Amino acid sequence: MKFQCLFIVMILLAVNSLTGCSKEEQVIEEIRSVKTFTVQELSTGQVRKFSGIVQAAESSALSFEVGGQVEQVLVDIGDRVQKEQILxxxxxxxxxxxxxxxxAELVRARANLTNKKADYEREEAIFKEGAGSQKRLDQAKFGYREAGAGVRVATSKLNLALRDLRKTTLxxxxxxxxxxxxxxxxxxxxxxxRLFEIDAEGDMEVEVNIPETVVNQITIGSETAIVLTxxxxQKxxxxxxxxxxxxxxxxxxxxxVSLPEPPADIQSGMTAEVTFPLQKKNGQPGYLLPPQAFQVGKESGSAYVFIYDAASSTVxxxxxxxxxxxxxxxxxxxxxxxxxxxxxxxxGFLSDGMQVRLMEQPAPVKPEAFDLK
Incomplete structure (x- = not known):
């Protein structure tokens, strides 16, 4: 009897062991392998690349405001300069x-003014005494005013001469x-x-010439991708x-195209290729998705997808x-x-938060894929 009981216990243990293994295998089988697709292509399908030149956002051509013979040139190409530095x-x-x-002309004009003033004051005194004439007084007054205008002209010429002298330094x-x-x-x-071209420190930009057939499909504020030759x-x-x-x-x-965060080694004159998203008047930017990657919802235009989270291995x-x-x-x-x-x-076999494993590694995102929303 004892032998029979022992035999029965051994059979039960074996059955439990087999049952446990099958459950464990069943759990493993429930971690489904999935095939994936990496979102990367712009929905418009319309991106165009054009070549351009990098330049400083603020740049100037410098020249003298007066002519003459150059006496000194104190800087060369590539030199860094500071504001108000002599070039x-x-x-x-x-x-x-x-x-x-x-x-000298101003001195002469002032002397003439002094004389004309004295003449006017003398004629005015004589006229008040009743010995002079109105005509002589008017002539003296006119000469005095003319001399005053001469001083003002001479003063302006002196100021212009001073200014021209200052402008001999660039x-x-x-x-x-x-x-x-x-x-x-x-x-x-x-x-x-034109004698120098100077680029200001700070912001950089790329200038591109866009054909007339495309320019109306580009909008201010659009994001672009730039690659230096x-x-x-590096994008x-x-x-x-x-x-x-x-x-x-x-x-x-x-x-x-402005560069909010230009690389430290970027320089004016470098060539660059700029990728522009082209916007149709009635088009909306987005991404292309194969039909097997989504299930249609109840409302028109609605659907849902399962996005894989690499950190938790869930969808x-x-x-x-x-x-x-x-x-x-x-x-x-x-x-x-x-x-x-x-x-x-x-x-159809997936649910929110379900743990999965990738059937294959997802393809990397193309360099030109960028979100335009």
């Missing part, structure tokens, strides 16, 4: 001579760096002749800051809003962002 100096001698002439208008130098010592320069693996974020209203060469319009049921289709794919205008990992098969 170049003209020969001052001709302007110093003009200043002396203006001073100063930097702000902190920056010398981009171009077209001046050498001893050369004759004219007033207004010297750094092809820089940019924003369209201005769009020209007048066509230039080959019916192209100038468009400027989250997320509502999305669609607006039409393109290239046999849905255009999702709300609910998704570049880089989201979306399940593309077996959605």
């Amino acid at each position: 170049a100096v003209l020969d001052k001698e001709p302007y110093e001579l003009l200043l002396k002439s203006a001073e 100063f930097s208008p702000y902190d920056g760096s010398i981009g171009k130098r077209m001046i050498e010592p001893h050369m004759e320069v004219a007033a207004g002749q 010297v750094q092809p693996d 820089i974020a940019g924003t369209v800051s201005s769009i020209g209203t007048m066509a230039e060469t080959a019916n192209a319009f100038p468009v400027k 989250k049921k997320t509502p999305i809003r669609m607006s039409g289709a393109k290239n046999n794919q849905a255009v999702v205008v709300d609910g998704l962002a570049a880089g989201d990992i979306v399940v593309v098969a077996g959605l």
Whole structure:
């Protein structure tokens, strides 16, 4: 009897052991493998790339306001300069001579004013005594006023001579760096002749010429992706800051793209490729999604997807809003962002928060994929 009981206990233990294993295997089987898709393509499908030139947001061409012979050039291409730093100096001698002439003319005008004043006062005294004539008094008064005008003219000439003398020294208008130098010592320069190009420190931008067929599909404030020719693996974020209203060469319009956070080693004159999102008048930006990646909701244009969370290895049921289709794919205008990992098969077997494992690694996001919402 004892042997029979022992045998029965051993059978029960074996059954329990087998049952436990099957449950454990069943739990493992419930962690479903899923196939995924990485959101990356812009829904408009309309992105265009154009080449441009990097430049400082503030840049100036410098010249003397007076002409003359260059006496000194104190900076060269690439030099960093500070505001009010002297860049170049003209020969001052001709302007110093003009200043002396203006001073002498002012002295002569003042002396003439003194004489004319004395004449007027004398004629006025005689007229009051009844011995003079109105005509002589009027002539003296006119001469006195004319002499006063002569002093004012001479004073203006003196001020202009002083100003011209000051303008023989060319100063930097702000902190920056010398981009171009077209001046050498001893050369004759004219007033207004371009001699330096200076780029201010700080903000940078890329200027691009956009064809007339495309410019109306670009909007101020649009986000762009910029790649420098010297750094092809680095993408820089940019924003369209201005769009020209007048066509230039080959019916192209100038468009400027500002760089909110330019790299430290970026320099004016570098070439860059700018990717612009093109907006149709009635279009909405979003992302393309294959039909097997979503299930349609009850309301028109509504649906939901399962987005994979790599941190918890779970999926989250997320509502999305669609607006039409393109290239046999849905255009999702709300609910998704570049880089989201979306399940593309077996959605009917998934639930919110369910733990899954990836069947394969998701494809990386393309460099030109950026959210325009």
